[in-house]
Amino acid sequence: MPRPSARPTIATIARDLGISPATVSYALNAKPGVSAATRDRVLAHAATVGWTPHSGARALRQGRSGNVGLVLARDPREVSHEPFFAALTAGIQSAASDAGRELLLRFVAGGAEEEMTVFRSWTEQRRVDGVLLLDLHIEDPRPALLAELGLPFVVLGAWEGSGPGVRLAGAEAADAATLVEHLRTTGRDACLQLTGPLVYEHEHRRTELVAGLCARAGIAHAAVSAPYTRSGGEEGLRRLPLDLGERPAVVASSDLLALGAQRALLADGRAVPGDVAVLSWDDSAIAENVDPPITALARRPYEQGQEAGSLLLGLLDGGATAGTVRRSAPSRLIVRASSVDPGAGPR
Template identity: 55%
Template sequence: MQRKPIRRPTIATMAGDLGVSPATVSYALNDKPGVSPALRERILAHAREVGWVPNFGAKALRLGLTGNIGLVLVRDPEEISREPYYSSVTAGIESATSASGYELLLRFVEGGTAAELDVYRSWAENRRVDGVVLLDLSVDDPRPRALEELGMPFAVLGDHGGDERFVKVVTPESSDAQILVDHVLACGYDACIQLTGPMRYGHETRRADLLRELCAEAGLRHVLAEAPYTIAGGTQAFSRIGDLDGARAAVIASSDLIALGALREIRSRGIDVPRQMGVISWDDSLIAEVAAPAITALDRAPFLKGRCAGELLARLVRNEVEAGTASASGPSTLVPRESTGPR
């Protein structure tokens, strides 16, 4: 005997079950006026009982939305596959968008900002996405203004102070820098070698300024070298650091891959880690944990940051939050490992 297909509860079927109009059920589910508190609770209880879930696709159509959130990464896909931070952020964004009934449309482009802007123009022209998440804002970044002109809402992961229609997740950059410098001092190091990512990014210039100021206040010598977010980049950047006149220095690298490259170069020179030199990563990951020696790192919860950005953007698209809303991400946590320690 053929089984009857399980009936998916709808507003119409629930209205029939309860003996009320579909409009009444819709008002109750969407928290609109015109329904008494008692009836609203009765409808909500019945919805929970029958396992009703909102049809986001139908709602998107009614609102003239596509049901898609976009993310463009100006990176080589193979490079991204080895970069834990971006993988975690992307996973967090996807987790939030899918929970909100959206699909994440992910594009990899090579060719820099110009190629990325071409993607946004194409998405806007063809109505492919309802909004996008922006990562790695550069100094004088043209993308926010371009998205505003295209009428496309966006979320920023990081600092941005424009007047466009956007929301953002603010990261605790000042306290992160203070945590790292405090650890350097606690371990007895007397100099700081900062290996940054590309300085065209706003967060890298802010990190450089913060560490430079904190080191000056603490009496620590500070030197800096720039690197791409790769292992080879870390090796090459450390190689450009000159002699520190016998100082016992701690390397603070902007990513786990840069830190690993620096660590390999340090050990190849016969320098003892952590007795003679320490290594710290601004990002924690499995790479930092399994390195030899394991690398002290700052756990900045990239998955949660990505999820928060995705949630805020979904709510902005649905007009549930005001443009300009900012959410502060939680505090970072230092994970001490064998790459740093007392003299």
């Protein structure tokens, strides 16, 4: 019996069996010109030595790169401190790896215009088969460009356009209702919303949703925007009208914003939650392990990344059609000591 090769390839299988590499390739790829007996012999030996097709070569034959792309128009140092993006990206990578693909990640500093330059370059060089879009802007030009390029994409957020895209819709309406209901049931009379940059469509939507729900619940509302950083939370807190109600609550759009706001409150001698409650739209180890721990929405970013990646891969492999919309499940509010009176405990 031929000796199995340590690293089986078409060439080593051909050497083991004493036939040409072309014959082995024809047999493995079910092409004509090889007898049934030779094909069976090649397939049996390939199974014995553990040969598997080279994914890069297969992708090349199929006219595909084997990659999906993600461009983040953010400072990588800033993203490295954001648990949400770390978990989301890990989820996308997990979905890509499970399908035998790779995630190509690029950071840019120039916003949407530089991001679109990357998309044009990737398309021209056939570097990716599809891309993921995060942080949709107001009147975002990226989906239209991807449609023009014919590059399949998945949007995480609200997008109603046309083109070779699919969408993973968030649960902002349900999540906003969960947050405002918590304020109502804990007796808060003012909601001080600390949003991320209002260039992002989801921040406008969150602000409108919370403001409308507060109005119906008889809760005063005010909002300011700040960068998604701890210092942004500290600076934004200084601009919020803390005297808007007798028992106000700060609702921050990220865990880092919430952390910064809470630190600023404590530094000013205000008790949390006695004087001001603090809540975050994102949960993380940061929110759980500060003092007091911060009430937050468990939005499952890793699972969202997996869902988005799987949705894009379905579009690429024919399991989903352009225009498909999948909706994320509503988030669960993890109630901690930053929003309940001392002694009440988390639930």
